[in-house]
Amino acid sequence: MSRIVDEPYFTHSVYSALTTGIQVKCPKCHGAGVVTADEDNAYFRCLSCGHRMTQDRTVYRYDVHNQCKNCGRYYRVDIEDAAKQHFSVLHVACPYCGASMPGEVHKTAKAFSYASEIKDGKDPWFGLELWYLTSFQGKPVWALNREHLAYLIGYLSAGLRKKPSGGQKKTQADHLPTFMKTAKNRERIVKLLKKLQEG
Ligand SMILES: [Zn+2]
Ligand SMILES: [Zn+2]
Structure with a gap:
């Protein structure tokens, strides 16, 4: 055998x-x-x-982080939609008060794939x-x-x-x-x- x-x-x-x-x-x-x-x-x-x-092989994270012009709090919103990741500025809603405002899109290296x-x-x-x-x-x-x-x-x-x-x-x-x-x-x-x- x-x-x-x-x-x-x-x-x-x-x-x-x-x-x-x-x-x-x-x-x-x-x-x-x-x-x-x-x-x-x-x-x-x-x-x-x-x-x-x-x-x-690098995986990037895209987000808008900002101080809300309405409620004054700092927030971060992840941009998951690949079609939106190419914009340099996006309108996002503050997760605390819901006010929408333009914010700069930041790209950071997150991890290797x-x-x-x-x-x-x-x-x-x-x-x-x-x-x-x-x-x-x-x-x-x-x-x-x-x-x-x-x-x-x-x-x-x-x-x-x-x-x-x-x-x-x-x-x-x-x-x-x-x-x-x-x-x-x-x-x-x-x-x-x-x-x-x-x-
Ligand atoms: Zn070939
Ligand atoms: Zn707010």
Whole structure:
């Protein structure tokens, strides 16, 4: 019986983009491209046509803060509507007395975008479709890159799975949805993944 020792929780995650990269489809030529990231930006580069994109990872907060001309209190109103965030001055209502007045829109860096989830088989920064993407009974089955794909095939086809030593509570396999780990589905999912590996 084949055995596999699982890997630590964050071995293959969107954080892998910081080092090994996430493989995605180029929006221009549909060839293979790579998404990587550093602290400031996320980057896309196509390995076939050379198309490149950069995305600022900083998340900004927009607000109007002011002293109310009617009641004299200081207030802050967050501007959530992306369409309004580009104005330099907006009319907002004082949250205390309801009086409306124009105020300067302030933009402050709030946080880095740690958009760390793969949703609908797309990378979190550019929304590009993953290169290793297929579906099983309507559910997306994907791998971030070749290393991750090899891990999934190894893990799911092993007869015996062990947690890594060191006593971590969570391991890499905890990222996997239950339908992928269910014994009755495993063999078919491994087949799908192997097809991705060959393609
Ligand atoms: Zn391309
Ligand atoms: Zn007021």
